Amino acid sequence: MAITHISTGDWETLGSTASEIRRRVFIDEQSVPLEEEWDGLDPECVHFLATLDGQPVGTARLLPDAHIGRVAVLADARGTGIGVLLMQAAIEAARYAGHAQVALSAQVHALAFYERLGFVAHGDEFLDAGIPHREMTLSLV
Secondary structure (H helix, E strand, C coil): CCCEEEEEECHHHHHHHHHHHHHHHHHHHCCCCHHHHCCCCHHHCEEEEEEECCEEEEEEEECCCCEEEEEEECHHHCCCCHHHHHHHHHHHHHHHCCCCEEEEEEEHHHHHHHHHCCCEEEEEEEEECCEEEEEEEEECC
8 A cells, every 4th residue: 555645844845856746747748838837936835745655746835825836746646646635735734824715726627626625616717828727716614
């Protein structure tokens, strides 16, 4: 049985590992431009790093305004529940910080994943880094 662990920390602690995962998923796989991926907000965020049997496989971040972003799981680890664990950690961190809701910009292909976690989509579809997205929120109260 695989052992999964979610670490929580700042960019100084988790940044080098998280950035490698994000590079592989967003820049290499999805062709997100470098300047859009590295937006300068990482030092302000709480970061989450998922390991599977000791190997880093996923990451996410929580911005100070309770926006969850940069949720990325390496291709080999998708479908293992890593994404759900990362989201649960980010949601709990937002709840602990006293936020009434969390928000995210979901890639349209991932809407069902976030809906299963209780998020509700709203607004029109829009392009971010050339990828269709929708805004989503989850009430924490």
